[in-house]
Amino acid sequence: MRRRKLFWQLYMANVIVILLALLTFFLLTTYSFKNILLDQVAEDLRVRATIMRGELLRTWLDGDTIRMRELCADMSREAATRVTLIDDAGTVIADSWHDEAVMENHRARPEVRDALAGTYTTAVRYSNTLHMNSMYAAIPLRSDGRVIGVLRTAVPLGLVEESIAGLQWQIMFGGVLIAIGAMLVSYFVARRLKRPLDGLKDGARRFAAGDLEYRMPVPESEELRGLADVMNDMAAQLRQRLMQITRQHGLQDAVLTSMREGVLTFDMDERLIDVNRSAARLLRIHPEKSRGKHIEEVVRNIGVQRFVDRTIHSGETTEGSVTLVDDRERFIQLHGSLLRDAQGHPMGIVVVMNDYTELRKLENVRREFVANVSHELKTPITSIKGYVETLIDGALDSRDNALRFLGIVSRQADRLNAIIEDLLSLSRIEQESDQELISMEPSAVYDVLSSAVQACQVAVEEKRMQLSLDCARDLRAVMNAALLEQAVINLINNAIKYSEEGTRVFVAAVETEARHIRIMVRDEGIGIDAEHLPRLFERFYRIDKARSRRLGGTGLGLAIVKHIAQAHGGTVEVHSAPGKGSTFSLIFPATRSERGPAAILPGVPASAQRAPDVTSESGA
């Protein structure tokens, strides 16, 4: 019913006003109408009495009572009026409608008393004689200036009352008609007033429900139109602001979701508010199940728990690091800071997690490399120093020993030189590759391969091996011929070193379907165990250190090959099995549109980013 309240209020107020007006009108009308009627009746009675007075006075003075009574009856009949004659003692002498004998003394009646006193009066009274309201008018009868009696005329007021009642009914009937009409009118007016209000209410409800594109119908009345305009304005502004918020929220969500760093938020009670995808993955959290739970229930890592606790209680930004352990260790840097609401009260904290496991691994690689280099350099130097000291201590005297020792010193110096040469070229390739300084020109692959084969010819002949080259002379590629030649020489030298005397080495180059050049060096040598393959191209990785040194290896040959391949935007592959020989392949694009994988992560050596493709060829 609340819906209709205003309507009913308006309507009922109208109805009450109308009814009150009608009632007042009704009362006033009947009152004055009755007065007018009664005045008329009174006047009428007086006129009649005055007309009758002359004849009746004569008869009275004659003293003929019988005649007087007849006269009364006649006049009464003609004038439809009761006529009464009363003497100055109040005794009724004649009455047209009643038996005078039984009538009591009338001197106390007000109209009679006044008439006896010489004035004319009327009175309205209930008549016991007639059993209805009657109006009485009495005038004095004078003889010689003395009041000798009273002539009273009377009519019953039944007629008057009837006509008043009739009038009242008519007024009431008319009033009811007017009331109904007025009610109808006010009903429609109220409804007309209500309809735009309903429209506004409807619109407001749609706004509240989120339908901010809706526009309220603008009512005709000035005040309501203002209201509707203001509401429509408000909706438009709300919509704009909401869209802005939604956009911002979406952006934030997208940023958080795609962030590599893990982000967690907790309230001051250490309950999880939200977690992004990276953090959920790192901490093995199920975001939907975990929101609102205490950190201990969600994050099973004491380091993170303590860090969150520390951040909440320190009230400042905090830094820390933890180790997450699942099937391996992950090293995580934590950064925490307090979240404050608009009033500046702390409402929670945000923790950003940064997984630096990979960086740490790279750091380890670097450290290992330095250690390896030092070790590799130290071995020949120790040897050189030892023999030189022996010579100083007297071995010089024995020419044979001295020559032998100096030969060893010379070989070790060569070895030292070889290592340093390799290291230098490795770092040069790496650096130039990173800085895009390596000049690339289209050249014939055959020329590169044949000069590499020639360079190795001496070594091949020493071991009485056969070296064959299979390459189309028109095969061309964009490359740095000098670097590529070095790579192929390294591969051929390796093949020679790890093969028995009298076996063969095959060098071939083909163009693959994807416009790549594949250079292959295959041997029939001792082959490589599968477990060594993944690390074969690492710097200073050796399957057998003693053998490698004996054969004059620096441990850097294959690392150089890999770096040259990478400088060409290509890769290296090895297929091998123990006793079945090895095939090393160097694959790079024949044409160059862009730089290769030189800089996926700035500052990280390319060698650390991509492992060589290796397969163990157990069946070949």
Place this chain on the structure above:
Amino acid sequence: MTNSEIRNTERLRRKLLQLSAIVEETTRRSVIAFRQRDRAAASEIIRIDDEINEMEIAVEEDCIALLEEASHPVGEVRAIVAVLKINSDLERIADLATNIARRVLDLGFHEQAPFPPELLRLADRTIEMVTGSLDSLAQLDPLLARRICAMDEEVDTLNRGMYLVVKERIASDAAQTEMLINFLSISRYLERIADYATNIAENVVFIGEGSIIRHQHHSHD
């Protein structure tokens, strides 16, 4: 329960979960340490054990303080008793993880002989059970807890299998005896860790359902 009582049991629960976090991490570390024969990591684990013992004592003292209060709401005593049991199970697991770390430091362990696949399986299963039982504890998930209890059988079987494997290997290569005995010890420690994980899961069921399932399927030890 009044607010402060809820607070107290809540705090107790959070402390227990903190302990569970460090115990799980220690267990995982001990398995990684033995797989990688990493002496440094093993020494670190042995060092952490003292801290775990202190945490265990703190939880126990809190339990006793709570139990000494005059009145307890329905179910609270049951919960506190369960916490006490889980607390001591966690401490035992940490002890056993420390024992594994000690074996890693032992002589003979660092020869490059491969681990028997049964031992690696056993280690994986045990870690799975520890994590699962602690998940069920954190989430108070009796269904998960029951699943963990059911895994204990396999771990027992794997452990028994280890005796045969080690016996055979010693017979074929007596030089490796010391290391193989170490493998056997680790296997036994892992199996006992799995037992305690099962106990924890059973206590989670006990909290959740009020029934004691300890001696229903687990009578062989």
